[in-house]
Amino acid sequence: MSKVLILAEHDQAGLNPSTAKCVSCAAELGADAIDVVVFAADASGAAGAAAGLEHVSRVITVERAENSSPLAAIIAPQLATLGADYDYVLGPSTTFGKDVLPRAAALAGVGQISDIMAVENPQRFQRPIYAGNAIITVTAPDNAKIFATVRVASYRAAGESGSAAPIESASVDAELPTHTRYVELQSGSGDRPDLQTARRVVSGGRGVGSEDNFKVIFNLADRLGAGVGASRAAVDAGYVPNDMQVGQTGKIIAPDLYMAFGISGAIQHLTGIKDAGTIVAVNKDADAPIFEVADIGLVGDLFEIIPALERALGD
Amino acid sequence: MKILVCLKRVVDYNVRIRVKPDGSGVVTDGVKMSINPFDEIALEEALRIRERGDAEEVIALSIGPEDCQQQLRTGLAMGADRAILVTAEAAVEPLAAARVMLKLIEREGTDLVILGKQAIDDDCNQTGQMLAALWNRPQATFASKLELADGRATVTREVDAGLEVIDVELPAVITTDLRLNEPRYVKLPDIMKAKKKPLETLAIADLQVDVTPGVQVETYEPPPTRAKGIMVDSVEALVSAMRDKGLLG
Numbered sequence: 146m147s148k149v150l151i152l153a154e155h156d157q158a159g160l161n162p163s164t165a166k167c168v169s170c171a172a173e174l175g176a177d178a179i180d181v182v183v184f185a186a187d188a189s190g191a192a193g194a195a196a197g198l199e200h201v202s203r204v205i206t207v208e209r210a211e212n213s214s215p216l217a218a219i220i221a222p223q224l225a226t227l228g229a230d231y232d233y234v235l236g237p238s239t240t241f242g243k244d245v246l247p248r249a250a251a252l253a254g255v256g257q258i259s260d261i262m263a264v265e266n267p268q269r270f271q272r273p274i275y276a277g278n279a280i281i282t283v284t285a286p287d288n289a290k291i292f293a294t295v296r297v298a299s300y301r302a303a304g305e306s307g308s309a310a311p312i313e314s315a316s317v318d319a320e321l322p323t324h325t326r327y328v329e330l331q332s333g334s335g336d337r338p339d340l341q342t343a344r345r346v347v348s349g350g351r352g353v354g355s356e357d358n359f360k361v362i363f364n365l366a367d368r369l370g371a372g373v374g375a376s377r378a379a380v381d382a383g384y385v386p387n388d389m390q391v392g393q394t395g396k397i398i399a400p401d402l403y404m405a406f407g408i409s410g411a412i413q414h415l416t417g418i419k420d421a422g423t424i425v426a427v428n429k430d431a432d433a434p435i436f437e438v439a440d441i442g443l444v445g446d447l448f449e450i451i452p453a454l455e456r457a458l459g460d
Numbered sequence: 461m462k463i464l465v466c467l468k469r470v471v472d473y474n475v476r477i478r479v480k481p482d483g484s485g486v487v488t489d490g491v492k493m494s495i496n497p498f499d500e501i502a503l504e505e506a507l508r509i510r511e512r513g514d515a516e517e518v519i520a521l522s523i524g525p526e527d528c529q530q531q532l533r534t535g536l537a538m539g540a541d542r543a544i545l546v547t548a549e550a551a552v553e554p555l556a557a558a559r560v561m562l563k564l565i566e567r568e569g570t571d572l573v574i575l576g577k578q579a580i581d582d583d584c585n586q587t588g589q590m591l592a593a594l595w596n597r598p599q600a601t602f603a604s605k606l607e608l609a610d611g612r613a614t615v616t617r618e619v620d621a622g623l624e625v626i627d628v629e630l631p632a633v634i635t636t637d638l639r640l641n642e643p644r645y646v647k648l649p650d651i652m653k654a655k656k657k658p659l660e661t662l663a664i665a666d667l668q669v670d671v672t673p674g675v676q677v678e679t680y681e682p683p684p685t686r687a688k689g690i691m692v693d694s695v696e697a698l699v700s701a702m703r704d705k706g707l708l709g
Contacts, residue, residue: 156621216626217589218598240619244601247554247586251593256555256674259584273683274582278477279486280683283675324632325598328614328625341620345707387604387639388622394638396620402707419686423705425698440689441701453695458708 147267149176150228152220152236152245153183155191157213162342163237164191165302168198170295171235172303173264178202182227184220186213192312199306206314214327215241221248222319228253228292235261238294239341250292257292258283262299272296276393276416297341298399298420337363340389343372345402346421348391349384350376350414352407352428352447356384361451362406368455374398376408392417406447410435427451461515461630462568463506466561466575466587467535468496469528473580483679495531498576500538501636504643505606506574507539514608517541519568523552523560529659536654537646543657548664548671554586556671561587562594563667570631572613577602577635588635598628604639 149171154161164181171179180203181195188206196204205227211219224245228234234249236242238260250257262280263271269284273296285291340346347369349362359379366373374391375384391398392414399420406427408414415438418424426439427450436442443450471477472492479486495503506518520535520543522528532543546560565573578585592599600606600615604623607614608630617624618637664671692698702708 217601218592221593240602240617243585244589244599247589248593248599250586251555251558251590256553257584257586257590258675259586269678275471275477275486276580276583277683279479280681282678282681284678285675289674322596322598324629326627328627330619330622330624332622339620386622387618388620402702419683423702423707424686424689425702436689436691438686438689440686440705441698442689442691443693443695443698444691450695450698454699457695457699 147174147176147232148178148180148230149174149233149235150231151179151181152224152234152242153181153191153195154237154239154241155183155185157185157187158190160191160194161237161239162302162339163239163242163297164195165198166297166300167235167237167295168200168303169300170261170264171233172200174233174267176233180205180231182207182224184212184223186210193309196309196312197305198303200303201306201310203310204312206312207317208314211321216325216327217244217248218322218325220245221252222321223317224249225252226317226319227315232290234292236294238296242294246292246294253290253292255290255292257294258285259294260296261293262296276413277419296397298397337366338370338372340372340374340391341396341398343400345369345371346374346391346398346400347371347404347406348374348376348408349379349406350408351378351382353379353384354407358448359384361448365451365455368458371402371404372400376411376414378409378411405435405439406451408435409433410438461571462517462519463509463515463572463574464519464521464561464565464568464570465499465503465506465535465540466573467499467503467520467522467531468576468579469493469522469524469531470496470579470581473497479680479682483681485680493527493530495534496576496579496581498578498580498636498638500643501638501640502574502576502634503535503538503540504641505636507644508641509608515572519544519570521546521561521564523548523557523664525549532659533651533654534646536657536659537650538644539650541657543659545659545661546664546667547661551673552664552671553673554584555590555674556669557587558590558594559669559671560664560667561591563669565595572630573633575633575635577637588633592633595631595633598632599635600626600628600632601635602637603634604637606634606640
């Protein structure tokens with residue numbers, strides 16, 4: 146009888162798709178129960194979405210005013226307390242999960258496994274190290290309580306089950322600190338699909354040339370219903386904000402389609418897109434390393450190719 | 461105010477990582493070792509705080525083999541006032557490292573701890589959060605901007621949704637992201653001066669912390685490689701290849 150608790154990520158309104166990816170990982174653990182916990186001021190939206198996911202046995206909501214912001218110092222003590230009854234406590238390897246899970250694990254007195262990319266058996270996991278340049282297999286002792294983050298790029302989101310799991314409200318007896326205050330979120334990308342979970346991503350690099358020129362990337366992305374990414378070079382050149390960065394030092398993503406325009410393909414960028422379904426690359430330089438990993442490559446000027454591509458898509 | 465900065469010795473970020481043929485680890489013999497780049501940013505931030513007059517002392521801590529002295533000497537050359545090496549022959553997991561750090565925080569009476577958000581070898585991204593938990597103090601991870609005033613720190617954090625600002629009471633643990641600053645270069649006279657700065661060595665066993673590993677590493681493997689793709693010579697061919705893969709439906 147093993148039980149899994151998954152920390153839901155949400156924006157107080159809806160569930161972040163990373164949660165459904167954690168559910169897919171949890172489903173490989175052979176557990177008897179997979180519960181999802183939503184810490185929020187008002188959990189109804191996220192809890193409803195989590196309850197509809199396949200494999201989910203139960204959704205637990207912990208609603209209190211302090212849970213209105215995603216602060217690790219507030220959420221971790223509650224997660225550690227609630228997690229005491231579980232064999233596994235999982236969260237996504239997003240900035241939210243990476244912030245909360247290790248704090249909760251340490252409060253529970255145990256270590257944490259970061260970025261599970263595959264479950265070999267309920268005690269044996271694969272995870273990347275050295276920015277994905279090596280993969281290790283680690284084993285936890287039998288009956289050990291396991292706290293882990295799930296590498297979201299390695300899992301598909303769990304589907305809808307067709308019937309809703311029960312939603313139960315709980316109160317958690319944990320002392321919450323007052324030393325940490327949430328101020329604000331300065332958001333970058335607006336209405337476009339979230340880069341980390343978008344099925345299609347269009348990215349631009351230094352070859353785009355300027356902040357103004359990046360409009361062509363945004364336009365194509367909107368045409369395809371895609372999220373927009375950028376290489377570190379484009380971010381460092383100030384064309385776009387850093388939350389759009391794809392790569393080892395930015396976001397590691399796995400869309401079905403990744404289109405790279407004017408991106409040379411530094412190792413650190415390729416690390417972020419290795420799990421993409423299909424990589425399409427357009428670059429002026431036929432020797433650019435991006436073509437070594439691209440499934441479809443086209444040598445040429447992106448400012449001629451993107452308008453032609455839009456025309457070809459138009460019919 | 462005293463600031464503790466943690467410096468991990470790692471394979472230099474420019475080295476191409478190779479897995480040993482027998483799967484027992486990655487090749488480190490004869491490979492350049494450096495301070496973990498995120499930790500170097502942590503040290504730079506601490507030095508700037510001291511140079512502004514907001515701190516009196518910056519202490520650099522490393523946990524690992526004797527050779528970590530090299531990275532601590534570099535840290536001293538950058539400007540740390542003194543260094544502590546906690547020697548450990550076996551690998552030290554994040555939770556154990558956090559326990560060691562807490563011992564030294566308690567001994568030193570530290571008000572601020574700054575360290576990298578992750579080490580570029582094991583990519584765990586845990587130690588700062590675990591330290592903050594054990595210390596029962598605030599954490600501000602993935603910092604890209606740090607302002608100190610009136611015993612509090614206002615920290616801008618690089619999160620997936622954008623930039624999040626939080627405000628924490630000191631003492632606190634800050635973990636650094638790449639954009640926080642650009643570390644200074646070390647000058648030759650500073651390297652000479654650093655040789656005279658104090659470097660204390662302690663054995664991890666003498667600190668009486670639990671360093672039992674939580675997991676065992678079984679094997680190391682190189683990552684799978686992607687199959688070779690195709691080159692097309694026109695937009696029409698590109699669109700057609702994408703349609704064939706069902707990518708435009």
